[in-house]
Amino acid sequence: MGVSGSGKSTIGQSLADAFGREFIDGDDLHPTANKQKMAAGHALNDEDRAPWLEIIAQRIGSELAEGQPIVVACSALKRRYRDQLVSYAPETVFVHLIGERDVIAERQSHRTHEYMPTSLLDSQFATLEPLDDAENGFVVDVTLTPEQIVAAVRDELGTPHAG
Ligand SMILES: Nc1ncnc2c1ncn2[C@@H]1O[C@H](COP(=O)(O)OP(=O)(O)OP(=O)(O)O)[C@@H](O)[C@H]1O
Numbered sequence: 001m002g003v004s005g006s007g008k009s010t011i012g013q014s015l016a017d018a019f020g021r022e023f024i025d026g027d028d029l030h031p032t033a034n035k036q037k038m039a040a041g042h043a044l045n046d047e048d049r050a051p052w053l054e055i056i057a058q059r060i061g062s063e064l065a066e067g068q069p070i071v072v073a074c075s076a077l078k079r080r081y082r083d084q085l086v087s088y089a090p091e092t093v094f095v096h097l098i099g100e101r102d103v104i105a106e107r108q109s110h111r112t113h114e115y116m117p118t119s120l121l122d123s124q125f126a127t128l129e130p131l132d133d134a135e136n137g138f139v140v141d142v143t144l145t146p147e148q149i150v151a152a153v154r155d156e157l158g159t160p161h162a163g
């Protein structure tokens with residue numbers, strides 16, 4: 001989880017590779033109307049996000065039911081969004097990629113995105129609700145390298161290091 005540009009796609013793929021799990025990028029599951037809205041420079045609202053979150057939540061649940069826990073990248077900015085995501089898989093663990101706005105804006109300026117304009121970054125921060133103590137998750141600093149972040153997640157989850 002984390003704002004746009006915090007590294008969810010990059011780190012999510014790295015975690016999936018490290019843990020030998022399938023990776024799902026929530027970006028790819030947005031209804032077309034949502035992509036068009038963001039591409040036009042408008043932030044999504046709760047109503048826009050609800051069907052998208054449901055698609056992701058059901059995917060997490062169905063993979064888990066098959067015995068395949070997966071790694072998912074999803075902004076999951078609000079507590080209620082995260083509650084929706086865990087509804088089919090209560091053991092879900094959130095990794096919040098946290099970083100200063102300027103660090104993330106600088107990274108965004110060096111990449112191209114299918115539909116997300118950098119102009120929406122402030123709205124992403126305004127919407128963001130940090131993990132609550134009652135939630136199952138932890139934070140990682142985005143200024144660490146991807147390798148360091150994977151190692152930090154391993155340590156938090158108690159997953160043995162390879163070799
Ligand atoms: N830990 C890191 N150190 C340095 N650069 C990083 C790190 N993580 C991601 N990046 C770079 O930052 C940019 C944004 O990363 P990424 O696209 O993975 O973020 P995202 O959260 O998936 O964004 P969005 O939600 O908008 O799709 C990319 O250019 C990526 O290569």
Ligand SMILES: O=C(O)[C@H](O)[C@@H](O)[C@H](O)[C@H](O)CO
Nearest residue numbers: 003004005027044075076116
């Ligand atoms: O909840 C949201 O506002 C959206 O999911 C965005 O965060 C983007 O989909 C994504 O992160 C791509 O930049």
